[in-house]
Amino acid sequence: MFKRLVTAAVTALLIAGLGACGGGGDVSDEGTDYSVDVDQDNGSVAEEPQPDTATTTDATVYGLRDEVRHLAARTTRATRPHMTRKCTTTTRRVKHTTSTGSGTKRRTRTWYSTEQAKSCKQVRSGTETYTRVVRPERWCVSLDNLHGDATQDDVWYQVSKTTYDAAIGMDRYAHMDFTPTASGC
Known part of the structure; x- marks a missing residue:
């Protein structure tokens, strides 16, 4: 902590010293809303509104x-629902057919297969504790x-x-x- 204070003080002194050393160019008159430009050659003063x-x-x-x-920062302990991903696998029976021939010689072949489908959703699984920021x-x-x-x-x-x-x-x-x-x- 002391090291930070010393660093900040040295920085402030350097900024103040460099500001005091600047000569010529634009000089700001803090009592007015004007910037004063001092010309180094002839000493004339030109004012322009800031x-x-x-x-x-x-x-x-x-x-x-x-x-x-x-x-x-002000924080507090809070609870929220703990969500987990739950997946279920479902199966369904699918009917397939093919036909060959035409007219009275037409034959239809039928077979069944089982297809699997996976569906997932978020479900609540208890609660969890976390740190909530009340004020940053x-x-x-x-x-x-x-x-x-x-x-x-x-x-x-x-x-x-x-x-x-x-x-x-x-x-x-x-x-x-x-x-x-x-x-x-």
């Missing part, structure tokens, strides 16, 4: 990391100041295990952005 990512369900969300929560395992992260809006606090998102591990390694109220798997927790 698309609103809060409306799409698979969009990246960002804010200040508030709380994290791990909900273990979930990892959740809560964000404050969602998308820079100070009125949107304590918004919970379900995230992947790797995002959860990264959130554990971060300080509380550190800037965090991720793509959630579902909303709510």
Whole structure:
């Protein structure tokens, strides 16, 4: 457990350090909905609106990391009918006939054979016990100041295990952005 925390902390520090080292190119002003492009040659600034990512369900969300929560899978023992395959073999008598000749010289030969048929079906044979999942395992992260809006606090998102591990390694109220798997927790 300690090794995971150290790995997550080192990863978070590397990400933060690499983000701080990036210079020039696109710089995002988090207080506005504009992307600021700084031209290295003449220092001019060109602004263009960014698309609103809060409306799409698979969009990246960002804010200040508030709380994290791990909900273990909840299971219970249950019983169900145990089904087995039961086959029966049936026989039936089949009549065969052939005819030779014509008119008054016509002869009919008749013989019988036995054919076997196999039919199978699923039948109940007692019960069996199994483990039923009542609630799957979930990892959740809560964000404050969602998308820079100070009125949107304590918004919970379900995230992947790797995002959860990264959130554990971060300080509380550190800037965090991720793509959630579902909303709510």
